[in-house]
Amino acid sequence: MTVGMSDLFVKICGLRTARDVDVAVEAGADAVGFVFAASPRTVDAETARRLSGRVPDHVLTVGVFRGQSMEEVRRLTEESGIRAVQFHGDEGPAYYEALRAPGRTLIRATAAGELPVRCGELDEDLLLLDAPDPGSGTPWNWASPRFTAPEGRWLLAGGLHPDNVRQAVEATGAWGVDVSSGVESERGVKSEQLIRAFVAAARG
Numbered sequence: 102m103t104v105g106m107s108d109l110f111v112k113i114c115g116l117r118t119a120r121d122v123d124v125a126v127e128a129g130a131d132a133v134g135f136v137f138a139a140s141p142r143t144v145d146a147e148t149a150r151r152l153s154g155r156v157p158d159h160v161l162t163v164g165v166f167r168g169q170s171m172e173e174v175r176r177l178t179e180e181s182g183i184r185a186v187q188f189h190g191d192e193g194p195a196y197y198e199a200l201r202a203p204g205r206t207l208i209r210a211t212a213a214g215e216l217p218v219r220c221g222e223l224d225e226d227l228l229l230l231d232a233p234d235p236g237s238g239t240p241w242n243w244a245s246p247r248f249t250a251p252e253g254r255w256l257l258a259g260g261l262h263p264d265n266v267r268q269a270v271e272a273t274g275a276w277g278v279d280v281s282s283g284v285e286s287e288r289g290v291k292s293e294q295l296i297r298a299f300v301a302a303a304r305g
């Protein structure tokens with residue numbers, strides 16, 4: 102898997118317009134996310150395909166799924182042409198086996214808890230630790246002394262924004278970060294200023 106050109110991997114998620122995509126790429130994001138799960142940010146396959154066409158090869162295009170059938174995930178992935186699949190529900194090993202394809206990155210999102218987790222448990226390439234309510238802008242207690250950082254490559258998400266992302270990275274040692282709500286001016290509407298501020302702050 103080839104991902105990221107910088108020290109800290111930064112993904113900007115929930116993009117819906119060409120302007121969102123252009124700003125995220127210009128700001129230096131390593132990945133851009135298109136939400137296929139039920140959300141105020143949902144896009145269809147045609148929109149994701151059109152927006153992905155604006156993304157240079159060094160930036161990973163990610164489709165976000167939650168509780169969808171394997172057939173729907175497969176169809177949306179193929180129709181949109183996105184290069185990575187991010188599972189946010191309780192998708193089991195059969196999903197990873199079915200969606201594994203050459204050049205495709207598989208991301209497993211799980212709610213952060215006190216039990217240790219490891220990247221690769223379900224054959225994923227990247228692990229994502231998030232709050233229980235993904236996409237809500239709610240943080241989890243990543244600063245807790247009881248939190249054990251996972252082994253392997255993992256992304257931190259949940260309630261991140263330009264003012265807390267650097268502190269979160271330093272506290273957890275995360276390999277990368279993922280954000281949606283924290284770069285919006287209102288729910289579902291991305292802010293150019295906040296996207297730029299987030300990427301710059303994340304990398305310190």
Ligand SMILES: O=C(O)c1ccccc1N[C@@H]1O[C@H](COP(=O)(O)O)[C@@H](O)[C@H]1O
Nearest residue numbers: 114140235236237238258259260281282
């Ligand atoms: O963004 C959504 O609407 C969404 C819906 C369903 C599953 C995942 C979703 N987004 C993911 O949630 C986190 C970002 O959360 P936050 O808004 O920054 O707190 C990130 O992993 C997104 O990919």
